[in-house]
Amino acid sequence: MKEIFQIAKLISKEKFGDLSAEERRELDVWLTKNGRNSLAYKQATSPDLIKNEHELFEKLDVDKSWKKLTKKAPSLLNRKVIRMKTVLRWVAALLLPLLATTYLVNDIYWNPETVIVEAGGAKATLQLANGELIYLEDFQNKEIKSGKEKLALNSDNKLAYHEGESQSEELKYNTIHTPTKGEYSLVLSDGTKVWLNAQTQLEYPVKFGKGKREVILNGEAYFDVAHDTTKAFIVHIANGADVEVLGTSFNVMAYEDEAEVQTTLVEGKVKFTYQENQVTLTPGEQSGLNRKTSHLDVREVKTYQYSAWKEGKFVFSREPLSSVFRKVSRWYGVEVVCEDEVILNRRISGVMNKYENVGELIDLIEEVSPLKIEINKDKLLVSKKMNE
Amino acid sequence: MNKNGKISFDKSNFRSYFDQYFKALVGFANKFLSDIDMSEDLVQEVFAKLWEKHDEYENETTLKVYLYRSVRNNCLNQLKKQKVRQDYQTESLPQLDTEEFFLDQVLSEEVSRLLYRSISELPEKRQQIVRYSLQGLKNQEIADMMGSTINTVKSQKMYAYKELREKLGKHAFLIALLLDINI
Numbered sequence: 001m002k003e004i005f006q007i008a009k010l011i012s013k014e015k016f017g018d019l020s021a022e023e024r025r026e027l028d029v030w031l032t033k034n035g036r037n038s039l040a041y042k043q044a045t046s047p048d049l050i051k052n053e054h055e056l057f058e059k060l061d062v063d064k065s066w067k068k069l070t071k072k073a074p075s076l077l078n079r080k081v082i083r084m085k086t087v088l089r090w091v092a093a094l095l096l097p098l099l100a101t102t103y104l105v106n107d108i109y110w111n112p113e114t115v116i117v118e119a120g121g122a123k124a125t126l127q128l129a130n131g132e133l134i135y136l137e138d139f140q141n142k143e144i145k146s147g148k149e150k151l152a153l154n155s156d157n158k159l160a161y162h163e164g165e166s167q168s169e170e171l172k173y174n175t176i177h178t179p180t181k182g183e184y185s186l187v188l189s190d191g192t193k194v195w196l197n198a199q200t201q202l203e204y205p206v207k208f209g210k211g212k213r214e215v216i217l218n219g220e221a222y223f224d225v226a227h228d229t230t231k232a233f234i235v236h237i238a239n240g241a242d243v244e245v246l247g248t249s250f251n252v253m254a255y256e257d258e259a260e261v262q263t264t265l266v267e268g269k270v271k272f273t274y275q276e277n278q279v280t281l282t283p284g285e286q287s288g289l290n291r292k293t294s295h296l297d298v299r300e301v302k303t304y305q306y307s308a309w310k311e312g313k314f315v316f317s318r319e320p321l322s323s324v325f326r327k328v329s330r331w332y333g334v335e336v337v338c339e340d341e342v343i344l345n346r347r348i349s350g351v352m353n354k355y356e357n358v359g360e361l362i363d364l365i366e367e368v369s370p371l372k373i374e375i376n377k378d379k380l381l382v383s384k385k386m387n388e
Numbered sequence: 389m390n391k392n393g394k395i396s397f398d399k400s401n402f403r404s405y406f407d408q409y410f411k412a413l414v415g416f417a418n419k420f421l422s423d424i425d426m427s428e429d430l431v432q433e434v435f436a437k438l439w440e441k442h443d444e445y446e447n448e449t450t451l452k453v454y455l456y457r458s459v460r461n462n463c464l465n466q467l468k469k470q471k472v473r474q475d476y477q478t479e480s481l482p483q484l485d486t487e488e489f490f491l492d493q494v495l496s497e498e499v500s501r502l503l504y505r506s507i508s509e510l511p512e513k514r515q516q517i518v519r520y521s522l523q524g525l526k527n528q529e530i531a532d533m534m535g536s537t538i539n540t541v542k543s544q545k546m547y548a549y550k551e552l553r554e555k556l557g558k559h560a561f562l563i564a565l566l567l568d569i570n571i
């Protein structure tokens with residue numbers, strides 16, 4: 001029955017224009033599931049029916065009904081209690097600063113019931129060649145300068161380097177770093193676009209030289225490399241692997257706490273090298289290098305799943321909960337506590353806007369699985385529902 | 389809503405849930421009862437009970453499931469009573485109490501509710517354009533009815549639809565599918 005509400009949302013959205021490919025597919029799956037569904041769809045989308053219903057809505061007087069309701073349930077209007085609560089709130093507001101001087105406010109006042117763990121957002125620090133640190137999210141619409149030289153413009157949560165080629169042999173490097181709950185995007189001096197996921201570090205020259213274009217990555221980034229056949233673009237990964245391209249779009253996931261270094265090719269061609277092993281990927285392929293065994297594997301994947309994070313989405317497709325939880329930790333800055341291996345190996349599927357707060361994600365996971373997830377300060381405690 | 393997105397009611401939030409669902413639930417009850425006054429009264433009763441129970445709901449979807457189910461059950465009881473009292477032979481009763489009929493009506497009602505709610509947040513002129521176009525009127529016909537030009541209608545409609553999609557998108561995360569979680 002719960003599915004009905006999701007389908008209703010999709011149908012409403014469809015009425016106002018296009019659905020995304022993902023949504024279209026979801027609706028189509030439902031429509032073709034059985035003959036009844038397409039009849040229900042016809043009824044729900046009938047212009048006459050909607051018009052009648054909306055005319056009925058117009059006629060109804062919500063205020064009048066609310067008044068009648070308060071007669072049926074008088075405690076809805078119990079003024080005394082409201083006043084008392086207001087008084088208490090004022091007392092609390094006045095007392096708190098006093099208490100705070102002697103106790104940790106957190107411990108006495110912070111009601112865990114009201115904790116909302118918010119999603120991450122645009123946040124990054126930039127370290128210049130001279131060691132200077134800049135907090136980019138607080139440094140909007142400004143030029144990043146080194147002495148008098150303008151290096152890049154930081155605006156709309158994007159850092160864009162000015163075009164050009166370095167004239168000297170020695171390159172100057174900048175390093176951008178996104179924390180837990182952070183993401184950022186940048187345009188390098190050759191026009192290459194890079195999206196950085198949370199807990200990621202990228203080191204790159206302010207201006208590339210005459211030879212290869214080389215950057216160093218730790219974490220996860222999506223690259224849309226500006227085409228230049230004369231200068232290969234190489235992503236060095238901290239464990240010694242390299243991804244070499246000419247001009248193309250791909251995602252590199254190289255978190256140290258993940259079992260694999262994954263390179264997913266969306267468009268173009270890339271060469272992945274690790275020690276003496278080398279593979280060339282074609283679009284739709286992913287290479288996976290096992291960090292422990294050094295085993296290198298190539299597989300076909302739906303690339304969208306691996307780049308959706310840069311479009312602001314979580315896309316899980318039969319993804320083990322252990323991996324889901326690692327993503328949750330990086331993006332929401334929470335520690336996920338789950339001791340049950342069986343749970344961690346289970347797989348789930350689903351799509352969610354990653355800017356929703358963590359409660360939404362928990363709801364979704366709880367809805368599709370027999371799990372119970374509690375928030376306790378900055379921890380998520382995962383267990384099985386008792387009655388299942 | 390508290391930390392887990394769980395819903396528990398207090399005086400400050402109950403009204404907003406009432407505002408959000410009252411009209412749609414009356415429309416829904418009316419499909420069973422074909423009597424608007426009676427439907428209004430019945431939905432008020434359901435909300436009164438909801439308040440008095442003071443239960444907590446896992447999320448908004450579970451709340452919706454509860455609301456639609458209680459309205460439907462109360463409607464069926466109401467119809468049974470009427471039948472006894474008036475010795476009123478209705479042919480449609482057996483069909484009204486099937487699960488399929490219930491789900492189909494919930495779907496239609498939710499679509500109408502979501503459309504209505506998002507449209508009513510638009511500026512007035514755009515509301516009118518969207519309503520006409522939902523009724524299947526062509527841009528030229530809408531322009532004629534509103535004394536406007538077709539280009540104005542087109543661009544207003546485009547902005548309106550964009551805004552509407554965003555509004556719906558905000559609430560519409562799509563999980564869904566399935567899962568082989570089966571612990």
